[in-house]
Amino acid sequence: MYLTEENVRTIAAYTRIALADDEVSHLTADLNAIIEELKPITEYDLSDVEPTYHPIAGLANVMRDDQVKPGLQQSEALALASATEAGHYRIPSILSEGGN
Amino acid sequence: MNYPQLSVAAIRDGLLARQFSAQELAKVALDTVKSIDPAIHAYLELCPELAHLAAEKLDAALVAGTELPGLAGVPIAYKDNMNLQGTHTTCASKMLENYQSPYTATCVAKTLEAGALPLGKLNMDEFAFGSSSETSYFGPTLNPWDLKRVPGGSSSGSAAAVAAGLATVTLGSDTGGSIRQPAAFCGVVGFKPSYGVVSRYGVVAFGSSLDQVGALGRSVNDVAATIDAISGLDPLDGTSQALKAVYSQTTQLGVKGMRIGVVTAFMEAVDVEADISTAFTGALAHLEALGAEIVEITLPNAKAALSAYYVIGPSEAFSNMSRFDGIRYGYQNEGASCLDELYEQGRANGFGKETRRRIMLGSYLLSSGAYDTYYYPAQQVRTLITQDYHKAFEKVDALLTPTTARTAFEFGEVADPVSMYLSDIFTIPSNIAGNGGMHVPVGLGKESGLPVGVQITGPQLKDENIFRAAAALESCYPSIARLAPVGSTEGSAL
Numbered sequence: 177m178y179l180t181e182e183n184v185r186t187i188a189a190y191t192r193i194a195l196a197d198d199e200v201s202h203l204t205a206d207l208n209a210i211i212e213e214l215k216p217i218t219e220y221d222l223s224d225v226e227p228t229y230h231p232i233a234g235l236a237n238v239m240r241d242d243q244v245k246p247g248l249q250q251s252e253a254l255a256l257a258s259a260t261e262a263g264h265y266r267i268p269s270i271l272s273e274g275g276n
Numbered sequence: 277m278n279y280p281q282l283s284v285a286a287i288r289d290g291l292l293a294r295q296f297s298a299q300e301l302a303k304v305a306l307d308t309v310k311s312i313d314p315a316i317h318a319y320l321e322l323c324p325e326l327a328h329l330a331a332e333k334l335d336a337a338l339v340a341g342t343e344l345p346g347l348a349g350v351p352i353a354y355k356d357n358m359n360l361q362g363t364h365t366t367c368a369s370k371m372l373e374n375y376q377s378p379y380t381a382t383c384v385a386k387t388l389e390a391g392a393l394p395l396g397k398l399n400m401d402e403f404a405f406g407s408s409s410e411t412s413y414f415g416p417t418l419n420p421w422d423l424k425r426v427p428g429g430s431s432s433g434s435a436a437a438v439a440a441g442l443a444t445v446t447l448g449s450d451t452g453g454s455i456r457q458p459a460a461f462c463g464v465v466g467f468k469p470s471y472g473v474v475s476r477y478g479v480v481a482f483g484s485s486l487d488q489v490g491a492l493g494r495s496v497n498d499v500a501a502t503i504d505a506i507s508g509l510d511p512l513d514g515t516s517q518a519l520k521a522v523y524s525q526t527t528q529l530g531v532k533g534m535r536i537g538v539v540t541a542f543m544e545a546v547d548v549e550a551d552i553s554t555a556f557t558g559a560l561a562h563l564e565a566l567g568a569e570i571v572e573i574t575l576p577n578a579k580a581a582l583s584a585y586y587v588i589g590p591s592e593a594f595s596n597m598s599r600f601d602g603i604r605y606g607y608q609n610e611g612a613s614c615l616d617e618l619y620e621q622g623r624a625n626g627f628g629k630e631t632r633r634r635i636m637l638g639s640y641l642l643s644s645g646a647y648d649t650y651y652y653p654a655q656q657v658r659t660l661i662t663q664d665y666h667k668a669f670e671k672v673d674a675l676l677t678p679t680t681a682r683t684a685f686e687f688g689e690v691a692d693p694v695s696m697y698l699s700d701i702f703t704i705p706s707n708i709a710g711n712g713g714m715h716v717p718v719g720l721g722k723e724s725g726l727p728v729g730v731q732i733t734g735p736q737l738k739d740e741n742i743f744r745a746a747a748a749l750e751s752c753y754p755s756i757a758r759l760a761p762v763g764s765t766e767g768s769a770l
Contacts, residue, residue, distance in 0.1 A: 179640065191594070191639045192616070193632055194624035206693055207637060213694050216583045217653045220660070227655035228662055230485050230515075231471040231710025231736070238514035252378050256605035265603050272614040 178211045179204055277770045279304045279351075280441025280759055283494070284501045287349045287444065291338060296770045298331035298338070298349045302393045305351035308768045309395060309442045315762055316418045316440055318433040320356050322396040323363050327351075330393045337391075346505045348391035353443040355434050356397040357404060357480040358489075360384045367480050368412035369402045371600055371607045371626035381478025382513065383447060383489045383506045390505035395443055398433030402628045403597070404454055404482045406430050407699045408690070411630045416687065419461060420760035421726055425684040428458030431492070435462035438492050439727075439760045441768070445493040445502045449479055451486045452585050453679075453703025456731060459492055459715040461684035463727025463760070465499050465746070466492045468703075470737045471710035472517040473503070475510030483592035486585075486707045494758040496716070496747040500524040503739075519737060526740040527747035532567030534745060536560075537672030542578045546701055549682045551721025555728040556678050559718055562752040563676065563745065573668045573675070577660040581705040584661065586697060587641055587654035588708070594638025602626065633693065662709045669735040674745045677702050679715040679731035683724045702731060712739040716746045719756040 179187075184204045188195040195203070250263060259266035277295065290296055296304075306324050313319050334349055354360060357367045359377035366372045380388075388394065402411040409416040409432030417432040419425040420440040427436040431448030435458035438446055448455040450468035459466020467490045474489040481487060491502035500523040509518035538560065548556075564570050601619055602608035607626030612618035627635070641650050668675065679702055690696050706713045717729040732749070734742040 183640075184636070187636045187639050187643075189620075191598075191635050192619040192623050193627070193635065194617075194620035196624075203633065203636070206633060207640070209692070209694050210586065210633075210637060210697075211640075213697070214583045214587055214650055216580045217587060217650055217657060220580065220653065220657060222653055222656040225656040225659050227652060228658040229655055231662070231708075232515060232517075235515065240511065248378055253604070256375065256378065257603065258608040267603055268612050268614055268618055270615045272616065 279768045279770050284350050284498045291349050298334035302327045302331040316420050318417050318437040319396050320399050327393045345391040350392045350444045352392040353395045353398050353446050355431050355448045358384050359478040367403045368400045370413045382475040382510045386506045401430035402631050404430035405630045405634050419684050420762040424686050428461035430454040431458050434492050435459050438464045440762045441759050445498050449489050451482045452707050453700035455490045456679050456703045456715040460679040463717045467499050467714040470712040472515050473507045475513040475516040477512035481596040483589045496750050521740045523743045526743045529744045531748040534568045535571050535672040536568045537571050537573040537675045539575050546681050551724050551728050552678045555718050559730045571672050575664045577664050578705050580657045581708050584654040584657040585704045587650045590634045590638035591641045593634050597635050665709045674741045675733040677731050683726040706733050711736050714742050714746050718753050
């Protein structure tokens with residue numbers, strides 16, 4: 177057992193995913209079963225091995241001159257939003273007592 | 277002339293010989309989808325206006341006598357994680373059900389520049405998290421060879437559409453086998469290039485160090501023509517590479533003198549079905565008979581690739597999926613009383629079960645403690661797997677392995693996530709190391725009656741080796757069925 181139900185509730189809160197009470201035990205069992213399968217990773221002697229974060233070795237930052245080019249217009253970007261107001265995204269209060 | 281049987285080259289010849297116009301082809305291709313797709317649900321959206329617009333341009337070019345580009349008149353469709361302006365890009369998720377592409381992905385734009393006719397967008401596992409299409413919010417795609425079975429995933433619609441004759445070629449994306457495994461289950465050619473060959477700009481990200489766009493088709497030559505059209509350096513993707521290879525020019529070279537590696541120890545460690553073993557043995561014998569030298573090699577760390585993948589993939593996915601806030605775009609719950617509630621309810625209801633599970637797994641793996649136990653060691657294991665490949669490709673020019681351990685399974689047959697993850701054991705190592713790989717179909721299994729084939733893997737950024745070996749192998753199976761017997765092909769005549 178790697179994760180308790182309490183751990184899973186904490187992870188859900190961190191990932192901003194609301195969790196129904198009846199989901200917690202299933203999800204805890206699933207995640208523990210998956211983590212058990214990751215065990216081979218912990219059993220290697222990796223003391224002198226450098227990590228590889230990316231498949232293309234030696235890839236450096238790609239730089240270019242700043243050029244003015246057409247891009248996504250404000251109206252196009254806002255067209256995808258559920259709620260907008262005066263050229264801005266409209267969101268509810270950031271405080272829990274609030275409302276709009 | 278029956279449209280689903282036409283190759284990329286035959287379409288070009290037909291247009292040049294004025295046997296049909298691009299408009300006629302677009303109409304027949306769309307009508308074929310309309311009549312057959314209800315049986316398999318490969319498509320999520322059709323874009324007839326864009327198809328006819330592309331056809332109009334092409335017919336004008338024919339009249340003007342200008343040289344036809346590489347995919348002239350080729351009916352094509354795209355996995356629904358690729359942006360195409362004028363269509364939705366849903367990733368088969370409720371989260372993006374109403375998302376309309378504000379721009380076009382580079383890989384898609386390049387097919388249009390090459391004269392292809394865009395038919396529509398294809399079903400997939402939600403956000404590419406899955407191997408069966410069962411996680412699609414819009415319902416699964418059915419395997420055209422047996423409607424009780426899954427088409428594989430996550431590029432489910434991309435494989436099924438090609439197998440059923442609902443597109444000549446399709447684009448897919450592959451993070452751990454998502455092109456090659458559905459290609460295997462549906463009996464089509466599916467190619468994941470080396471990381472960096474095709475731009476990822478405009479393709480919704482899953483695991484950014486693993487994702488690669490590729491193509492599916494009914495022949496190695498069709499896929500080569502497609503990759504020639506979509507590959508290359510893109511200023512909008514800093515990982516894209518400028519390579520000189522023209523893949524369609526390598527398919528006639530033959531395998532004489534090529535060294536083909538086999539990894540017996542790795543294969544013995546996996547429970548491979550008899551039909552798959554038979555396909556592998558037969559393909560190996562063909563390659564040897566054509567003059568390839570067969571060399572035994574080892575990949576001692578390949579067995580750790582699966583666990584490394586299930587650390588790296590979800591960790592990168594967790595990071596990529598954090599962009600879905602329901603504010604700038606995407607599903608939003610009505611009536612949230614505060615911002616946190618808006619995020620939490622929207623992401624709970626907008627994402628399916630498997631997506632939520634992967635996000636949470638990734639979050640855990642990157643947390644303090646788990647990072648040192650799993651994430652960092654997974655990146656070290658990645659080094660070992662990459663070194664295995666480097667050593668192997670000092671001795672051989674390509675590797676031959678199975679693509680999957682088994683043929684297509686039935687819906688609901690693989691219910692627990694761990695077993696589902698195991699279905700990618702032969703494809704994952706090349707995503708970890710960044711190498712290219714291709715599924716090559718070799719017919720139907722004797723026991724299962726389902727498509728079987730093999731995987732050819734090449735050295736990193738030397739995908740021409742794969743095309744060379746794959747085309748030679750394909751020539752040994754001239755009479756295998758390339759189209760699944762689904763629906764009626766009436767109305768597909770040109």
